[in-house]
Amino acid sequence: MKNELQELYGNIDIYLFDQLLKGTYDDCQSVIDVGCGGGRNIVYFLKNGYDVFGIDPNAGTIEAVKGLSLKLAPLNLLENFVVANAEDMPFSDAAFDLAICSAVLHFAKDNAHFDAMLNSIWRVIKPGGYLFARLASDIGIETQVRDMGNGRYLLPDGSERFLVNEQTLLRYTHKLGGQxxxxxxxxxxxxxxCMTTWCLRKL
Incomplete structure (x- = not known):
């Protein structure tokens, strides 16, 4: 059973898997994974006829994900996978039904970089489309993180990340025109x- 699930879904983020189980993205056709890495979150989409795109700043990673796409969905265009940064995506406005951004936004250098990445991702989502984001936050560990300035914090695990809180996410939800x-x-x-799941629909 474990091997069957892994074959169907890959090493998918459990909260993205939750959205698939709920049928949230059943009417979507085009998907972009922002910071796709090796493609852990796109196996299901490749195997189920979606038009799948991905960006990542690492050229070697993009070559690997092209290989995954060729293996699982030979008709999915390899040029859909591009070396690029989240804040500067080479796609037109309202191009995708779904944007996945898992464990990427907390690498923002500062508040301005976070804002640029998020607005760039939001730009390419169609009205009525979805954003699935997973990112580090201080929710629940507010007194255990050390403010390093410009939105970045030192976490108890020793890493330094850009962190959001609930108020930040709600503010951006309203600012972006999302729900x-x-x-x-x-x-x-x-x-x-702490990792927070932020699921929006573009109004």
Whole structure:
């Protein structure tokens, strides 16, 4: 059973898997994974006829994900996968039904960089489309992180990340013209770090 699930979904983010189980993206056709890495979150989409795109700043990673696409979905265009940064995506406005951005936004250098990345991602989502984001936050560990300035914090696990809180996410939801279609959910990993799931629909 484990091997069957892995074959169907890959090493998918569990909260993205939750959205698939709920049928949230059943009417989507085009998907972009922003910071796609080796493609862990796009196996299901490749195997189920979606038009799948991906960007990553690492050229070697993009070559690997092209190989994955060729293996799982030979008709999916290899030029859909591009070496690029989240804040400067080479795609037209309103190009995608769904943008996935898992464990990327917390690498923002500062507040301006976070804003640029998020606005760039939002730009390429169609009206009625979706953003699935997972990012580090201070929700639940507010007193255990050290402010390093410009939105970046030192976490108890020793890493330094750009962190958001609930107020930041709600403010951006309103500013972007989005709507939460799921409550904001946060996983606390033994008070060492927290990861928050932010699921929006573009109005």
């Amino acid at each position: 939460l279609h799921e409550p904001i959910k946060t996983t606390n990993v033994q008070n060492l770090r």
